[in-house]
Every structure is written in C-alpha cells, then in structure tokens.
Amino acid sequence: MPLHKVPWVVGYRYVGDDKLTKRVKKVWKPQLLQRELYSEILDTKFAVTVTARTLDLIDAAYGFDFYILKTPEEDLCSKFGMDLKRGMLLRLARQDPQLHPDNPQKRAAIYDKYKEFVIPEAEAEWVGLTLDEAVEKQRLLEEKDPTPLFKVYVEELIGQLEQQALSEPVVVQKRASRE
Structure with a gap:
C-alpha cells in the first residue's frame, strides 16, 4: 500500500529481458528516505x-x-505540507515576535527574506483547510453571538455625548432668589 500518497507503478516485465519468456508482474515502489528538515x-x-x-x-x-x-x-499532495504552509503564512502575517525573541536583526532578516509570501492573516487562516475543517471553522464563526448594530451605535452615541459634555465648559449661573 502506498505511503504518504506516493504512487506505486504496477506493470509487467519479461524474465531476464528476454521477450520470448513469459511476463511477470512487477511493482515499482519509490525509495522513501527519512530526513530531518x-x-x-x-x-x-x-x-x-x-x-x-x-x-x-x-x-x-x-x-x-x-x-x-x-x-x-x-x-x-499532503495535509502535513498544507498545515506547515498555513503555519508559515500565519507567522509571516502576524510578524510573530516569538521568532528569535533575543535577536531582532535575525527576525527582521527572515521576515524580509519571505516578504513576497505575506498575505492578510484572515486569508492565511483558511489556507490548506480540508472541506470539513473549513465548514466547521465557518460554522463556529457564524455561531458567535453577534452584537446588534443598534447596541453598538447607542454605545457610540453615548460616548460621543460624554466627550462633548466633558469638552464644553460648564457655566454656572446663580438665580436670583425670591423673597
């Protein structure tokens, strides 16, 4: 069975490269190497x-x-590869300070080296997701309780009125008392 979606080629070959002999089934498998990248x-x-x-x-x-x-x-052709790609794009989009925290010059050099691949974080979050993962992510985004715009605008108006009230000088007048 193929490992990591690497195709096996199935075919037939002649015994001893003699075309007069019968053909034998042959499976060509790729040579897989374990490497640290x-x-x-x-x-x-x-x-x-x-x-x-x-x-x-x-x-x-x-x-x-x-x-x-x-x-x-x-x-x-690899979920692992696409997960790596998403992680790299997110780190580039966020300009993550956790990358070489003690060496800002090295961090800046790395971000400059890969600047052509920088995309918005909102877009990078979706790179490489399977259909099931994307549907679940969208469902969770839609499930969040949105605050009605009415409440947002009311809070904004109250804030503006408070700022206006604080910025205007208060004039206090004494009323003439009735006696």
Missing part, C-alpha cells in the same frame, strides 16, 4: 519521510520554506 520561519526541525525527487525539489526552491510556500496545494 529545518523550517526557518517556524524555527523547528521536522522528521519527514520524503522521496529523492522531493529533496531535489527542495534544493531547486533554495530551501524547505521556499519549497512549501511556492508549491501549490495540488503538487504538495
């Missing part, structure tokens, strides 16, 4: 099962982070 944006090492082609693609993209960020979802 480092993400500069997430500042974490990941132990990942990859193929030699994946390692070549990472080298061609000039690094693991660039490979994950540049590769479209259809080519990644």
